[in-house]
Amino acid sequence: MRRTKALILIMLTSSFVLLMLYSMLNLQFTNSQGVAEEMQLADITNEAPVISTDTSIKENAIAEIVSQSESVMYTTTKAVQLVTFSESFINDIPKSGAYWNRKLHSFLRQLDATGNVSKLVPLNTHCQPESAESLHMNIPDFRNYPELYQNFIQGMDCRNPQILIDQPRKCASAQKVFLLFAIKSTPRHFERRQAVRETWGKERTYTGGLVVKTVFLLGTSSSDYPNLDKMVTFEAKEFGDVLVWDFQDSFYNLTLKEHVFFKWAVHRCHHVSFIFKGDDDVFANTPEILHYLHSLEPEKASNLYTGQIISEATPLRDVNIKYYVPQTFFDGAYPAYAGGGGFLFSGALLRPLHLISQYIPFFPIDDVYTGMCFKALNVFPEKHKGFQTFDIREQDRDNACVHKSLLLVHKRNAQQTVRLWRNMHSPLLTC
Template sequence: MRIKYTKFFLVALASSLCLVIFYSKLKDMTHSQRDLTEMSSVKTATPQKSTTVRKIYKSVTPNKLPPLTISEDFRKDIPKNGAFWNRKLHSLLRHFDIAENQTHKDPRSRFRCRPESFELLQTNIQDVQSYPLLYRDFLKGMECRDPPILIDQHSKCVLEKEKDRIFLLFAIKSTPKHFERRQAIRETWGREGSYDNGVQVRTVFLLGRSSVDDPSLDKLVSLEAQQFQDLLVWDFQDSFLNLTLKEHVFFKWMLDRCPSVSFIFKGDDDVFANTQSILNHLQSLDPTQASSLYTGQIIAEASPLRDPKIKYYVPQSFYEGPYPPYAGGGGFLFSGNLIPSLYHVSFYIPFFPIDDVYTGMCFKALGISSAIHSGFKTFDIREQDRENACVHQDLLLVHKRNPQQTMRLWRNMHSSMLTC
């Protein structure tokens, strides 16, 4: 009996030592976080799981936004009618015109997170009670534009030489539970570092909080962020209808942390991107093309889908009219120098429940034309070609691929035995 207890004690002691060593090494891998400030969770329009103390970074968004002109084509493209979003847009455009006459009044002062009451919504949208619950939650939070950032990467775009700059930033929309997808990207096309001609590539993943119906992954996400230094997490519920909010806070983060990035790839975590082909394309652009780039698989002449059962449903009483041309949200490229203007104009375009449509509206409002690139396949390629590494050599993006397909395709594309 004494021998049995002795063995048990030795096993327990060994396990404890392993845990101590693991956490010590994990701690050594993290960057200093001396500039973190502690604050309680802020209540937002979307209910959160807990009110425990959170750590957030201070924001240093510039005091002044750049001058802005909203194109006449955009104003004409969105019809004036009785739909709620249309009325809201043209009301904001009137505010913009007044603000312009008041020497560029800062739009940020107008927005405070005051959730819309259901009574107000019912007054403005007669059939709002027929809207799906998630849609009603989205409507209540349309004025909430500045959730606190819970996990930041303040050194992401800091390089050894001040004169250097990040050439390409991969900004990948993800959710807390998609660790396997993120890891596949880190090990393949999203790998950070110096590429041909010395161009620098960096990667960030954009996350909100776990859904209230999912188990909390806060601790796992925190450990992942500490180890890989590439997660950005904001204090709002990560859902499809909050992707537009994720877009807006990403613009703000770029102004704070990465104002000098040359180009940005914005995409989903289930795409496969050909990093070298993307870099080759970007390096081939002349200065005029580079300064106003917005390219991908362009969806033109699209209109809202009215079936409540589908993911992209938009009620007629919410929005009426066609969509401007927009790049499919699976993945697209744009110029980093457009970020300040995109952030500014987003204050005058009400949040829309489909993020890629919203992004297209922002570019259209700035007078930036979308450019078609045949190498973006956001609706995938022929089924018989999906495992063919040679077919992917000249493509920039395909959607969609699971982590195993991504790893296999990347390995085959970079095999010394591949002959195309």
């Protein structure tokens, strides 16, 4: 009997000791796992490029991990960022029956007394395309809109496409990136991208240690063109400068491309000093741009938004025009904005732009939408005569000396870009 009691006592004691050891080990493992997860999140920008080989991110496990990590970082960013809508932006949008106006003012009614948006749920929390029936109830002549316009409005709240090709190490160099070229392109424009790579968008360190990096912003191949996704995947691996999101590349998706770039830059390149945002058919004078940026006073540099400024513009109501905007969709004038062919802005504005762009309904013209975002932040565009987004005199378009004093001209094809760059930097050139 005594032997049995002693045996039971030993078993109970052993069980208790084992339980204590297990709890200690489990706690240690949990803590280690948490540290590992924090290290993984902190080192996210040092990962290898994430590239989907079959154009479907859903089957790419690595990309899914990156996406989840980005979501965590994004949540952290939201928690510490404070952004306020400017009074000038709110007051300049008429309270009318136009759909976009109603959508914006319905949201603005949720702001607190200071106009703060930090505690509000973004417009893009869930992607649920609006039904044609619902839109017809809200826009009486919706069925008379062009088909592509109808498609744009139905998908206005779909703001978080998955990234198919990423370049997480783009800004992970030891030196801080001074200027990031973010160039809007489409899958079929390889020749234009290559011309940029070989000329003004070439990644290098300029005099004074000014680091220049380049990314090209793409959606997937349009249904009206051959599928070039596999060629783009190869190009991304070869050059390491292509970003692709899971939406169809089209004119009406340029605003979406702007929005996802803000998100990418906040996560991947948030320390960049300046961003040049432009098209793949512009000619940029990189040394002159760097000289201008490097000469800026700190206060001006931190709030920079400059280019060729379009002021007092209003919507075009002719359905046959590319920039057509129906009266029942938007009412009012446009804010002053920099032409989308190419403009510069401060890297310090990336986080506020990213946040504010989640609360302003998408607009079908991307540079107008960007102007809205800047105005909502109380940042106003400054004209720079070196930006010529509507081109220069025809007789000067091949003149390298004329281009040496400019920051940007639009448009130039790939051959003109290569020739101009070569002539501008020839030791034989005398201006």
